[in-house]
Amino acid sequence: MRLAIPRETHPGEDRASVTPDTVKKLVRLGADVAIESGAGKGAGHSDDAFREVGATIESDRDALLGSGDMVLRLRKPELDEVAKLKPGCIHVSYLDPFNEHDLIREFAAREITAISMEMIPRSTRSQKMDALSSQANLAGYIAVMLAATRLPRIFPMMMTPAGTLKPAKVFIIGAGVAGLQAIATAKRLGARVTAFDTRPVVAEQVQSLGGKFLEIDLGDTGQTKDGYAQELTPEQVEMQRQAQKEVIAESDVLITTAQVFGRKPPLLVTRDMVEGMAPGSVIVDMAAETGGNVEGSVPNEVVEVNGVTIIGTGSLANLVARDATQMYASNMFNLVEDTWDTEAKQFVLDMENDILPGCVITHGGAVVHPTIKNIIEGAG
């Protein structure tokens, strides 16, 4: 079975979907791995490094795409690239299936089996392939670094001959994977950390990292079976805003990570709340790319509102591309290996399995994932 790994073409993207380490393991499984020249460059892996572990390097991208029985990549493909894929092949990448309806339809039309990395279920067993988690984790760390670099103060407390510097106050909204890592990192640096999340189970998790949990009574909230948050009612969002207002005003750093799976993230920090912060404070809006938790945040840009710096993040994990690549590549490998048939040297699309049915979007010419199917058909 031939695995094709094209170079990521998205501007600024440094990550890749393989490392020499994982390619070596794939080759050991019996796969025939072809990699586009330069695919590993951004993450610090040369073509030679891949060649050494048994991959073939291909410089003709179209030929590569057309030859792979299975294509492993990170970003979703351009719409026109789908046509270049070998019909019937398996294509694994982020897909954003809730929004990219055309792309999904195209996959179905070309009879390509599209696996969406966003849709990997959140079960204990599937964690090893869960790229959302692995990347969010790194993003949480780097978000704190960005904030620390921008803040005109230091995070830790210091009692020095020139007076005592108080520890910075960091407030984190949304304590999922990224939020928890942000809490841990800010704590490590010595900040006083407070966090909030709508899912009640999170309080304990925040405390387990030494953070303080802000108690807000929003009435009925909760989480889905995959551990994602339920969307709040507009009243609840308003309640939350009011309750957070004071904490935000007192904070030096605010990091927002609130997401609702499959929907636009809630707008939790309004302009007046931003203005309520002291000049020099820093906000990192980790939901900026999909709509933003903070009013006025711009994805991939740093803006200043009333002396407050708002960092609207795009793909933060890309800032630590080497580690991010290592993790994403492991996720890929684990996915391939999980149902790999060593005798036949083939990936088996086992739809009885506990993971694949959740993340295979199109197969055999049709959209097979029920939720996505509903949405796309609903959207007409």
Next chain:
Amino acid sequence: MRLAIPRETHPGEDRASVTPDTVKKLVRLGADVAIESGAGKGAGHSDDAFREVGATIESDRDALLGSGDMVLRLRKPELDEVAKLKPGCIHVSYLDPFNEHDLIREFAAREITAISMEMIPRSTRSQKMDALSSQANLAGYIAVMLAATRLPRIFPMMMTPAGTLKPAKVFIIGAGVAGLQAIATAKRLGARVTAFDTRPVVAEQVQSLGGKFLEIDLGDTGQTKDGYAQELTPEQVEMQRQAQKEVIAESDVLITTAQVFGRKPPLLVTRDMVEGMAPGSVIVDMAAETGGNVEGSVPNEVVEVNGVTIIGTGSLANLVARDATQMYASNMFNLVEDTWDTEAKQFVLDMENDILPGCVITHGGAVVHPTIKNIIEGAG
């Protein structure tokens, strides 16, 4: 006695030499404090905040400079500004007296008493006024933040479902005030930290922060009575380079802080050593402004050599301007208060004191500091 505080005019300088807090205390001592409008802006203090605690705000800079019996500032003045000062007044700021001979001569010529903050002795009692320490301390912290943000990896170890990320290796050359804080900060973030310094007493200090000390036998090194390092012989520098080569090649982050008081810092990391590092590695050269420990570093700029990022720092403490201002302002206040006569409401230039003789450069029309006098006279 009138204390005049002009705005810092150096481009990009956000720090100031007072905060509302220290002004309040100065006023309580009986001083008449005049501040140039906008002096606190970069550090987040408005004119109003100063007015509230009893200072007068002056918008005419020249009038302000001409009226102060004592001028407190951070950066050295432009040469032409010395003429605007009230003759016989006391001027406190960084002065770089080893290099700024014209400036010193001008001070002497105008009969101004110039106090150099660089020359505050390194005694236990004088630590509260020691601005070199207070600013270096913050610089050490922020240097690590810069490196962490630039490195395409994370600092801490993480054992995750997508594999284990090894902790980053950080090597710090020069474990003075800045170096030690850098060690502490990198350790906090979870990195493996190694450090080297020529002063033998430092080994214990490095270990006291959980870092590893690299043992290199350079023969006779040592330190001055003020705790500064002695300059190495060219042979010793070569020995040091060779011994560090391997550690540098293995490190993800290299931070250099080596300084020799009153001299150009030693060049410790040559171009081939930089090239020996893995692409993606980061170097922070904290000595860049005075000449650099690293070949190819450019002050205030980030350059890339062979995939290695070299951050040539200028005034790093400026990046955390608010805290840096708080500390510098405390240093100023402590200096003023130390020999303040509350009855006469005057600063007393007590040359019998254990601190002032070390840092007063010019007085009564002459260069009084022996070392500086020698240098300037020597330089003709």
Next chain:
Amino acid sequence: MDTSVITGLGYVVASGLFIFGLKMLGSPATARRGNMVSAAGMLVAIVVALMDQGIVDYTWIIGGMVAGGLVGAVAARAVAMTSMPEMVALFNGLGGSASLLVGWAALTPDAATFTLVTIVLSILIGGVTLTGSLIAYGKLSEIMGSGQIVFRGQQIVNSLVIIGIFSGAVMFTMEPTNPNWLYMVIGLSLVFGVMAVIPIGGADMPVVISLLNSYSGLAACAAGFAIDNNVLIVAGSLVGASGIILTQIMCKAMNRSLTNVLFSGFASVSNEVTEIEGEIKPINAEDAYYILEAASSVAIIPGYGMAVAQAQHVVKELSNLLEANGAEVVFGIHPVAGRMPGHMNVLLAEADVPYDQLLEMDEINPRMDNVDVAIVIGANDVVNPAAREVESSPIYGMPVINVADARTVFVLKRSMASGFAGIENPLFYKENTRMLFGDAKESLGKLVTELSS
């Protein structure tokens, strides 16, 4: 001062030395000197005894002592280090037989009932000690097979022996002049010693020896009552009491109850007790301490519960103490332990656990066989053997840390509640698992206290 006062004082001194000696034996630093102090006590006691005015003829005494001393010294010197336990068993048996003989010799026609009772006791206990110790010796030195010897009807035989001993003893106190009752008691005691020890397996012999040691103390004590000698009573009851406690401690260290040790042999033949598989076995900190204390290789497996309890610092402390106690300690970090990637890393780094001590799952699993104690601290899903064993489990196929391969597993959690995945954990029901219930920080705190005192 007449000799009787000297004798009395001498015995008091000797007893004091025994007490001191035992106390010193309890601490490694003083143990060896403690043994000498105790030996000095013995010397004092013997010298005082030799001054007894009732002694008119030293021949037999000296003969006996020289012979016994020589045998003892030679045996003690010659024995190989590895055979010391059986040598102790042998010595112990001889001590028991001495009590038997003394009790017997103390028999006078005009003895009071109380004295007769004590004579019977010293003979009975001495006899059981003698043969029991000999069997233990045989099993340990592999002169006889070390397996459990059981046969059908064993319990009936035993019951008969016990009834026989009891009636013989009663008859003897009533008719002390009829030697047959005495012989009957002696004989049956010897038989009973054999019967009691043969069904016990060789591995449990140290516990048996410790118990018999306690008996030989009691025998000496009984002999003391019989001949009205204080020093025998004090020394004998000290040995008796400390022996019993030591036996308990050893049982705990072996993770068995004393009844279980003594009667497991019967159980397997009578088939009356069916092994209830999958029973929860709670343990308290003190008992856990005894096991940990004896462990030379410990693996710590932290999970989300350690984070919730914020127990990282005390975990580190425990690991330091275990290392100070000579154990090798490693941490096994499962990749999904906790609630965020690297959760355990942050906390353990905070507590200063060196990176080298952290092993990934793949590194620790092959070593688990050699681990004496695996301490699972607030982990659940990541040590769930269902992932290997139960095909229907939602986590089937996920690699987990195989703690059950360790000799003993401690699980520290607050209840039987399930973890994140919400599934039952068969680990908690395994034969070698002990549940230490309570908040992890508190439980660990108790262990630390035990270990550091």
Next chain:
Amino acid sequence: MDTSVITGLGYVVASGLFIFGLKMLGSPATARRGNMVSAAGMLVAIVVALMDQGIVDYTWIIGGMVAGGLVGAVAARAVAMTSMPEMVALFNGLGGSASLLVGWAALTPDAATFTLVTIVLSILIGGVTLTGSLIAYGKLSEIMGSGQIVFRGQQIVNSLVIIGIFSGAVMFTMEPTNPNWLYMVIGLSLVFGVMAVIPIGGADMPVVISLLNSYSGLAACAAGFAIDNNVLIVAGSLVGASGIILTQIMCKAMNRSLTNVLFSGFASVSNEVTEIEGEIKPINAEDAYYILEAASSVAIIPGYGMAVAQAQHVVKELSNLLEANGAEVVFGIHPVAGRMPGHMNVLLAEADVPYDQLLEMDEINPRMDNVDVAIVIGANDVVNPAAREVESSPIYGMPVINVADARTVFVLKRSMASGFAGIENPLFYKENTRMLFGDAKESLGKLVTELSS
């Protein structure tokens, strides 16, 4: 069974209950029940005693018991919490007097010498206990001044009294029928009790009461020998032994030696001992433990040495244990402690010391007066009082943490070496400073072990 057997067994049971009771009194969780167990033992002993066949007339017994019981109950209920110590002293004196009376009553014309000796002892110890306790009561309840009462020639008077007691006692044993010797011993014992306690200051009274309590036990023990009663001996010697040890412990907690407590009064009048000012007083971990254990407010002052020893984790642990023991613990951070700004902050944050517990120098100095123990951990320059006291010192005028204002100061360092500034530190020579030499981590480890066991 005849009553004598019941009596014997009853006494054994009662003694056992006393032992259990005392053991339980040693742990906060069981103390109250322990007291009841001990009371139950007393009940058993009294009931058994009342069954004695020698008793022919219960009138006086019942009269005495009712009267005594009423007085005791009323006094115990009425006394204010704060006056309990003096009440204990009073009770103790009465117990001593009872032993005196029993010893006296046990006197029969045909008594053996041994009995006579024990009679004299019970009278002597009982008498000293009686008057000593009364004086202690008087001092504590402020019926008399609580100061040390000393006068010239006191030692001569004391010597005479002792010689008198001794000769009286000897004469008595030789001439038991002459009551004058007896009266002489009684009278002089009472005098001696007074003489022994008056020179001791009110603050040391708790130690004295504890000692007298031990004496009253010994008096009971002596009375037991006199009337040949085991339970008196066992209970009396238990009280005697535990009292002595308790006295030692209390002395340590007060940082005094027993001799110092008992004879310091004499010393000050005889002027023989001159106070050597500025002496280094080392202390070991165990003694430090006793002081810490009794402290209710502790300030920890870390310095560079804590960092060198990497002792931050064990410092945190110590602070936890002290808090668990009911003490309030704060950290005083001097701005230049360590070798870089914020050095202590990094380390203490790593060890999870909450920010609120860290006090700046200006916050902690005013509170230092109320601190029981200030623990200086590897700090030197930053606690150097020369900065306040010695004008010529290079650090004169620098604000330092005024640890010497605390009641007791422990300095943990390895040697007498100076710190960064290279100057001598007079703190180490202060009256209330104790040097705990050794690596800070190790020293703290020992303290933690002591505190957690």
Next chain:
Amino acid sequence: MNGAEYLLFILMLSVFLGFELINKVPATLHTPLMSGANAISGITVVGAVALAGNGQGDLAQWLGAGAVALATVNVIGGYLVTDRMLGFFKKRED
């Protein structure tokens, strides 16, 4: 061996035991412990009872009766005071 020597034995054992029991008691319990031990020292009442009840109206009986009264004060008062102290102690703990 005579009675006195038995008694010596008992004394020695009791002293050892007393030592082992009291060896490590927390400071908070010092006072109640002292008070509790003091109550035990009222054991003299047991000896006094026999004397007070000898029915001979002699000096010994009078002395014995006095001893009974005094020792009873010690016993009853001692246990009650100890109990009160420990009661306070308990409350503080909660």
Next chain:
Amino acid sequence: MNGAEYLLFILMLSVFLGFELINKVPATLHTPLMSGANAISGITVVGAVALAGNGQGDLAQWLGAGAVALATVNVIGGYLVTDRMLGFFKKRED
């Protein structure tokens, strides 16, 4: 009170004391402790000596002589073996 009761007292005290002494001994010392206690149980030799020396040539003397020999083996052997064990132990510690 008769002798037996004294002895009961002694027994009780010894048992308590034995308990307090052994209560917390580290596992490494279990075997030497057992062995050392075993040596003490050879104390029977003291009782046997009196019997073996009664000089009457009766059964008691014979039994006593046997008991002396056996108990002496226990005493001498026991102390020596214990000492050897502790010696090894010491060496391992270093």
